Amino acid sequence: MASRYKRVVLKLSGEALAGGDDGGWGVDPAVLDRLADEVLTVHDLGVEVAVVVGGGNYFRGRMADTWGIGRAEADNIGMLGTVMNALMLRGVLTAKAKTEIRVMTAIGIQSVAEPFIRLRAMAHLSRGYIVILAGGIGQPYVTTDYPAVQRALELEADALLVAKRGVDGVYDSDPKINPDACRYTDLTYDEAIRKGISIMDAAAFVLAGEQGLVMHVFDIDGHGVMQRICEGEDLGTIVHR
Numbered sequence: 001m002a003s004r005y006k007r008v009v010l011k012l013s014g015e016a017l018a019g020g021d022d023g024g025w026g027v028d029p030a031v032l033d034r035l036a037d038e039v040l041t042v043h044d045l046g047v048e049v050a051v052v053v054g055g056g057n058y059f060r061g062r063m064a065d066t067w068g069i070g071r072a073e074a075d076n077i078g079m080l081g082t083v084m085n086a087l088m089l090r091g092v093l094t095a096k097a098k099t100e101i102r103v104m105t106a107i108g109i110q111s112v113a114e115p116f117i118r119l120r121a122m123a124h125l126s127r128g129y130i131v132i133l134a135g136g137i138g139q140p141y142v143t144t145d146y147p148a149v150q151r152a153l154e155l156e157a158d159a160l161l162v163a164k165r166g167v168d169g170v171y172d173s174d175p176k177i178n179p180d181a182c183r184y185t186d187l188t189y190d191e192a193i194r195k196g197i198s199i200m201d202a203a204a205f206v207l208a209g210e211q212g213l214v215m216h217v218f219d220i221d222g223h224g225v226m227q228r229i230c231e232g233e234d235l236g237t238i239v240h241r
Contacts (some may be wrong), residue, residue, distance in 0.1 A: 002045075003046060004230065004232050005047055005158040005159050006158055007047065007048040007050075007125060008049060008050075008159050008160070009151055009157045009158055009161070010049065010050070010051045010161045011145070011148035012051055012052065012163050012220070013144060013165070014054040014055045014057035014081060014082070015057055015165060016031070016054075016220050017032055017057055017089075018031070022216075025062070026057060029104065030223070032088060033092060035089070036089065036093050038098055038224070038225075038226050039094070039226075040093070041227040042226050043097070043128075043130055045227065045230055048126065050125060052063055052130070052132070052134060052147055052148040053086050054080065054081075054082055054132070055081025055083075055155075057085070058077070059077045072141070074140075075136075078108075078139070079136050082132045082134040083109060083135060086105070086111060086132040086134035087103060087113070088131070088152070092099060095207070098150040099126070100130070102114060102132070103131075103132045104116040104121055104131060105133075106138035106141070106147070109135075116133060116135070121133075121155060122155055127156065130226070133147070139147070144206060146199045146201055147206075148196070149190065149204045149205075149208045149213060150202075150207065152213055157213075159213075159215065159216060160208070160214070160215045160216070161229065162200070162216065162217045163218065164220065165219070166219065166221065167185065167219060168219035168236055169185070169235075169237035170192070170197060170217050170236075171183050172184070172197070181190070184237045186207075186234070187221065187238075187239050187240055188240060189208065189239060190241075193205075193206075211224065212241040214239075216235075217236050217239065218235055218236030218237075222235070228230060
């Protein structure tokens with residue numbers, strides 16, 4: 001089946017790689033293996049795929065005070081965590097796929113990955129390579145949300161796929177607390193801002209809205225959801241201008 005998108009960026013949190021209900025730490029090999037399969041099902045549709053990985057399974061910025069570490073230093077540690085996740089994901093994908101898998105980073109680490117250069121990344125994608133983007137945007141005080149939106153725009157992606165854990169879209173309240181929470185199937189950026197819905201960091205959300213980026217929010221634990229979204233099903237919540 002043909003895909004409705006030619007190029008997508010997947011935002012994958014570090015916590016998703018860890019597995020477990022509480023987010024966990026490190027990487028669960030079984031979870032990593034399954035997520036690699038999910039990425040490949042999208043790539044097998046002929047879709048150009050880039051993945052922005054987080055590092056929260058190793059270190060989170062909000063832990064800085066507890067550890068007595070400055071926020072900027074904590075975020076630098078988190079960026080290194082994203083590189084570790086990217087390399088592990090590349091390793092699993094390389095073992096499974098015949099295509100090239102490239103890791104590109106916003107921080108200099110040339111011995112294990114390429115530096116992120118927008119035109120080079122776009123060239124890789126046009127050749128059918130899978131590109132894994134790590135290191136955020138190379139600056140502290142920024143979570144993975146903003147780099148995901150920025151990279152999707154820079155790479156001229158048709159959509160940003162935002163993978164959540166345990167939540168199958170955007171709700172009017174926290175479904176883990178409120179059993180009567182209502183899931184939106186379709187939402188505009190203006191509606192989300194007006195209703196005070198927090199999908200991602202405010203700066204990232206505003207940028208996505210200003211640039212009209214199509215965003216799909218879905219549960220990463222759902223088998224085949226990414227593939228079905230690319231095939232045309234409106235699963236989870238679609239956010240648009």
